[in-house]
Amino acid sequence: MREREQLQQTLNQMDGSGYGAYKRLVGRYDLGACDLVVDHVQSDPYAPPSSIRAVVSLAESSVPAEATATREQRTAVADFLARDLAARLAEASRDLRITRPGQEVLERSSVVIDGDAVEVRMTASLPAAGRRVKGRAAARLLTEELPRLIEDSALLEGMDRERLDEHVRLHLDQLDLYGQLAERGLIAFVGDGAVLPRRSGVSDLPLEGGVAFRSPASLRTKFTLRSGRTVTGMGIPRGVTVIVGGGYHGKSTLLRAVERGVYPHLGGDGREWVLTVPDAVSIRAEDGRAAAGVDISPFISDLPSGADTAAFTTANASGSTSQATNLAEALEAGASALLIDEDTSATNFMIRDRAMRELIPAGSEPITPFVDRVRALFDERGVSTVLVAGGSGAFFPVADHVVAMDTYVPEEVTEHARRIAARHAAQDDAAEAPAAGAFARSGERIPARGCLRSEERKPPRARGRETIQAGKEDIDLAYLPQLVDGAQTAAIALLLERVGASLDGETSLGEAVRRALEALEEEGLDSLTGPRRIRGDLALPRRHEVHAAVSRHRRLRVR
Ligand code: ADP
Ligand code: MG
Secondary structure, eight states: OOHHHHHHHHHHHHTTSBGGGGGGGOEEEEOSSSEEEEEEOOSSTTSSOEEEEEEEETTTSSSOGGGGSSHHHHHHHHHHHHHHHHHHHHHHOSSEEOOOOOSBOOOBSSEEEETTEEEEEEEEOOOEETTEEOHHHHHHIIIIIHHHHHHHSTTTTTOOHHHHHHHHHHHHHHHHHHHHHGGGTEEEEEETTOOOOEEETTEEEEOTTOOOOOOOGGGEEEEEOTTSOEEEEEEEESSEEEEEESTTSSHHHHHHHHHHTTSOBOTTSSOTTEEEOTTEEEEOOOTTOOEEEEOOTTTBOOOTTOOOGGGEEESSOOHHHHHHHHHHHHHHTTOSEEEEEGGGSOHHHHOOOHHHHHHSOGGGOOBOOGGGTHHHHHHHHOOEEEEEOSSOOTTGGGOSEEEEEETTEEEEOHHHHHHHHHHHHHHSSOOOOOOSOTTOSOOOOOBOTTTTOOSSOOOOEEETTTEEEETTEEEEOTTOTTOOOHHHHHHHHHHHHHHHHHOOSSSOHHHHHHHHHHHHHHHOGGGGTOGGGOOSSOBOOOHHHHHHHHHTOTTOOBO
16 A cells, blocks of 8 residues: 555544544655655644645756755745745645745745755644544645645646746846945945835835836946846945935835845845845844943943943943944944934934034033944944935035935935035034044953853744743844844744853854854754754844844843
8 A cells, every 4th residue: 555545544543533643643654746754743733733844856846956056046946936835825725834935035944955855844733623633634634735735836737947947047146246246345236126115014015106216327337147137226335325315205215125135035026136235234223122241332431320331231221322232233243334214213322413512511421423433433444334314414524425315216416415514514613523443442242151041941932023032031123124034033043042052151242143153054944953853934044133132132141
């Protein structure tokens, strides 16, 4: 008898048994179209669903061997297959699930092309009547629905070669463009024709009828990519770029697209040619966050509480101190560019106008505003800034480029803004020049040995995109706009354990995170769980979001 019929028979015979009988399913079965591997069986009908895998040999699949030669190709092909399966399951099944990818093409664990096989990781809700096994329904689910799904999908019969090739070609061209940004001296590229606005505040899909992006002539640049394709668009150069314009003219929408441009987007997203250096970090105010030993002294000193701002520690930061903390941590994690929107900034962190400088003398004001430091950040540390500032011209004198948004269309107005800034400087007496060397000290934080370990033995666990539960405390990640997917959060939760274990009282936080991520990139997402607990719900995070999660851990203690 074939294994498929055997499994069918086993399930039929289980019908009516206690739910625990399903545990016997753990193992591997040849179902014809695919092999089924049952890795983990849920303990009762209300527990998280069971983990299964469908495995198809690469040679028998419709995936062309030449499309899986490199890691980059495999990422794109796996992404294509995962989207195809997710779309089919959304329509066809309530009991089989695959983690649904968002608009970004990320390295994920839901579909893995490894050696000579394609592996699809899914969950199955094994059917129950009360707390009893519904054997016949389970047999239909696992021996009929599942193989039919795989058969019909892009893995086999449902492959559309042209679409696959286009998907892979786009991905490789995007990676090529990322690689060319540095040699062109750019930190971001926004393609002509891009559609930046989203359908709504809660949808990441493109706005229908959105006005297509058009680069100002002075910033237009052209790339020739590996497939031979050429793209044109606005290059945002290294240095300080200020985006201005009237309210509701599309400033924040542009910045948000640049922020997301650290990840490649799929074709049709509207942002597939918005590409930003992968180590650009969005900085915002986040009052209420915790901080441990962060050097915010370039921005804040002499707090009335007497707190040491070279090793700022709090359970509850204010608007300005939280933004300074976020910025200092981004530098610690190696950011080469900062992205800042007035909408989500603390005004007193960003600027201070003349009248206020007159009323409150520098000696009584702990804050050196960002406007006084943004130049030094670039000149002394090579860190660029893209900034949205519609409400203040304070940044004109320190900007390399000023771009004005007018009805969603950008125009370069650098010269005009400079002339205005020069006139104002002449009228003002004694505009004080900020002191150099503020960023000379590099505050490498050394966490105390084992400080992240909790009394409870439970490992940290992700709850959606925004939260990681670590012991009794929640780590709040809601204000990390470049953490884009719950699957990344799930991977960060697992990484926290690794990073925590490597804190020996001598390793710096930056180094611990860097090492953990290097190992992950080298060994792949499965290395986070090991072969006994394979998961399909992980995606590769950036170093910056891992660093941010550790930094928000309320148990973090710095020596
Ligand atoms: P600002 O930051 O300049 O005040 P926003 O970026 O918040 O403006 O945009 C204001 C509104 O305009 C938003 O609802 C946004 O979705 C919409 N919008 C932005 N860019 C475009 C565009 N290119 N085409 C159509 N609508 C847009
Ligand atoms: Mg705005």
